[in-house]
Amino acid sequence: MKGVEKLVVLAAGKGVRMQPLTLEKPKALVELNGKPLIEHVLEAFEYAGISKAVIVVGYKKEAIIEYLGKKWNSIAIEYAYQNEPKGTANALIQAEKYLEHCKKFATANSDVIIDKTELKRIVNEASKLLESNEAVIVARKSKEPWKYGCLLVEGNRLREIVEKPERGKEPSNLINAGYYFFTPKIFEFAKKVKPSSRGEYEITDAINMLAAEGKVAYIKTKKRVFDIGTIAELKEAEKILKV
Numbered sequence: 001m002k003g004v005e006k007l008v009v010l011a012a013g014k015g016v017r018m019q020p021l022t023l024e025k026p027k028a029l030v031e032l033n034g035k036p037l038i039e040h041v042l043e044a045f046e047y048a049g050i051s052k053a054v055i056v057v058g059y060k061k062e063a064i065i066e067y068l069g070k071k072w073n074s075i076a077i078e079y080a081y082q083n084e085p086k087g088t089a090n091a092l093i094q095a096e097k098y099l100e101h102c103k104k105f106a107t108a109n110s111d112v113i114i115d116k117t118e119l120k121r122i123v124n125e126a127s128k129l130l131e132s133n134e135a136v137i138v139a140r141k142s143k144e145p146w147k148y149g150c151l152l153v154e155g156n157r158l159r160e161i162v163e164k165p166e167r168g169k170e171p172s173n174l175i176n177a178g179y180y181f182f183t184p185k186i187f188e189f190a191k192k193v194k195p196s197s198r199g200e201y202e203i204t205d206a207i208n209m210l211a212a213e214g215k216v217a218y219i220k221t222k223k224r225v226f227d228i229g230t231i232a233e234l235k236e237a238e239k240i241l242k243v
Helices: 037-047 061-068 088-094 116-129 185-190 203-212 231-241
Strands: 006-011 052-057 075-081 105-109 112-114 135-141 149-154 157-163 174-182 216-220 225-227
Touching (some): 037 052, 037 105, 052 061, 061 075, 112 116, 112 174, 135 149, 185 203
Parallel strands (some): 006 105
């Protein structure tokens, strides 16, 4: 059984909520404890055994390409370009041509940090689950699930990602952690996605289409996940992760 072969990192966004830090640099290069966010992501996947990555760049892309180059540590890097900010499904589609012979691949946001030993466990489990599923989503518990993409689950299957449900009507306390594992089938569904209310093509809509066909599993993370969307979240993560 072949495992997860490649990583796609979504790093094209402007990071508006992290201004002024992102006025001069892309969000992926904002530092957390002296190391750019994207390096934390790559480090964890390298530990999990991934040696090839496609970085989807857009906003201030030259800075990321110059910083990472064609190889970061043991990870060979290719770049895909999202020239307009059209959302995560559109960003993923830009990476399709770099995944031509890839049967299983991981997708991560460049600003979501997870413990590397926990990620290694998740990658191994996802590899097995992709033998009988087209996608695997990583779930994390939240005390305020109504603020996020909340997961409706049944057994080990994802039924639906419910975006920001009404408080008190959330289907569970599990939310989307921002780490995914796919087979190439995801591209077929990503291309069917319609623009959301904010005018973007969302990867979660493609995942929901697959989930409606019973083809999406989920894995609960046992460790904390740091989703760095704001400067306040960055500072909180720095305090907790400082060794």
